[in-house]
Amino acid sequence: MKVAIIGGGIAGLATAAHLIQQGVQVEVYEQCIVPSKVGMGFIMLSNGLQMLQELDLLAKAKKLGHPTHFFSLKNPTGTTILETPLEDALTMMRYDLIDLLQRKLPKSVVKFNHQFESFEYGKNKKLVAANFTNGNSVKADIFLAADGRASKVRTVVFPKRTLYEIREKEIVGVLKDKDLAAHFGEGFMKVISPDGGLSLGIVPAGNHRLIWYLQFDTQKYTSPSKEASKIKQFVLDRIRDWQAPIPALIEKTTVNKIHLWPIALLKNGFEQFYQANLLLLGDAAHPLSTLTSQGVNSALEDASQLAYLFAKFKLKDKPEYLENVFKKFQQVRLPILEEYERQGAVLLEKFLAPFESIDDFQIPLGNNKKNLILK
Numbered sequence: 001m002k003v004a005i006i007g008g009g010i011a012g013l014a015t016a017a018h019l020i021q022q023g024v025q026v027e028v029y030e031q032c033i034v035p036s037k038v039g040m041g042f043i044m045l046s047n048g049l050q051m052l053q054e055l056d057l058l059a060k061a062k063k064l065g066h067p068t069h070f071f072s073l074k075n076p077t078g079t080t081i082l083e084t085p086l087e088d089a090l091t092m093m094r095y096d097l098i099d100l101l102q103r104k105l106p107k108s109v110v111k112f113n114h115q116f117e118s119f120e121y122g123k124n125k126k127l128v129a130a131n132f133t134n135g136n137s138v139k140a141d142i143f144l145a146a147d148g149r150a151s152k153v154r155t156v157v158f159p160k161r162t163l164y165e166i167r168e169k170e171i172v173g174v175l176k177d178k179d180l181a182a183h184f185g186e187g188f189m190k191v192i193s194p195d196g197g198l199s200l201g202i203v204p205a206g207n208h209r210l211i212w213y214l215q216f217d218t219q220k221y222t223s224p225s226k227e228a229s230k231i232k233q234f235v236l237d238r239i240r241d242w243q244a245p246i247p248a249l250i251e252k253t254t255v256n257k258i259h260l261w262p263i264a265l266l267k268n269g270f271e272q273f274y275q276a277n278l279l280l281l282g283d284a285a286h287p288l289s290t291l292t293s294q295g296v297n298s299a300l301e302d303a304s305q306l307a308y309l310f311a312k313f314k315l316k317d318k319p320e321y322l323e324n325v326f327k328k329f330q331q332v333r334l335p336i337l338e339e340y341e342r343q344g345a346v347l348l349e350k351f352l353a354p355f356e357s358i359d360d361f362q363i364p365l366g367n368n369k370k371n372l373i374l375k
């Protein structure tokens with residue numbers, strides 16, 4: 001039995017690592033020509049960390065990442081509104097996590113320069129082969145699509161599932177600066193505009209690095225064009241009067257380390273994750289609001305849950321159980337992901353509204369429960 005995974009991001013690589021541990025024949029097809037160094041970072045929460053532990057990668061992740069011990073909420077003049085300890089939160093650069101997962105796999109597993117284009121079909125909507133823009137065609141028994149939020153696989157197989165951009169956009173930046181890193185310390189800080197619809201998060205990522213992200217309401221503030229210098233200027237204009245050293249943090253970030261990120265969700269929610277011998281995973285299946293911080297964590301959960309079901313149904317030797325595996329995966333994962341989706345909607349509503357009371361505030365870290373995997 002051969003499993004072809006389309007997309008070598010977090011979900012694709014983690015799934016490959018789990019399945020290879022079970023002796024399943026897996027190949028990952030990734031569009032990047034070489035391992036990607038792109039991306040900023042994310043906060044790994046207890047559910048994601050638990051999934052790394054299952055892959056025996058937690059100790060290494062802790063060495064590469066940076067523990068985030070507390071959360072503080074401030075207003076633009078610097079007054080602290082709330083401060084609370086955080087349990088089990090680790091900030092990681094995306095490329096460190098990608099590298100960690102890639103190293104878990106034999107080198108030949110990930111086939112770079114493979115951008116998925118189309119499928120060839122057999123009977124009953126069963127996929128027989130995946131075609132790539134480099135001219136290669138790959139046959140497999142099971143296809144897993146982990147090609148991210150704008151998934152080409154999803155648009156080919158489920159053309160009616162379209163994305164829409166939400167009102168909130170993010171501009172993310174990263175910089176390395178010893179003094180600023182020392183100033184902002186160990187905690188995740190969020191500064192919110194009392195008028196609503198504008199906030200700046202600052203997260204230390206270790207090694208004197210700081211990741212910051214400006215979230216803004218596109219109905220209140222016209223989004224800048226994609227030109228890097230305009231994006232930076234947009235951020236500076238929003239936080240110019242905020243307490244020092246916030247303006248310096250933005251000033252010191254080079255324009256090539258600043259990225260504008262529109263957030264697109266599925267118009268009709270998540271629906272079915274599978275069809276015949278194809279299953280969608282991670283952002284391809286369930287793009288989530290970044291306000292939940294569950295993108296990476298839920299991708300790791302998907303990988304672990306699927307691997308568990310593969311083993312439980314002994315799918316390697318009993319391919320006739322594929323539908324049972326996919327059905328059970330859907331049954332277990334959908335309610336959990338719909339809860340993240342609901343939390344994303346609540347967080348968005350609160351973000352857009354003026355800040356009135358701390359009682360209404362919700363720490364923007366979604367659900368941080370443990371043991372979400374059915375075992």
Ligand SMILES: Cc1cc2nc3c(=O)[nH]c(=O)nc-3n(C[C@H](O)[C@H](O)[C@H](O)COP(=O)(O)OP(=O)(O)OC[C@H]3O[C@@H](n4cnc5c(N)ncnc54)[C@H](O)[C@@H]3O)c2cc1C
Pocket residue numbers: 006007008009010011012029030031032036038039040041042094114115116117146147148149151152153172281282283284295296299
């Ligand atoms: C370049 C990049 C940078 C990111 N930076 C951040 C960040 O700084 N902070 C954050 O919170 N989240 C970031 N994300 C998103 C985050 O990684 C995901 O939300 C989360 O990890 C879920 O993982 P995923 O594997 O489902 O999707 P992703 O991590 O998005 O992985 C999808 C993978 O599929 C590949 N792919 C896409 N289309 C095709 C195709 N047609 N054929 C073959 N391969 C394809 C992509 O190159 C990518 O490697 C980034 C994603 C990408 C792709």
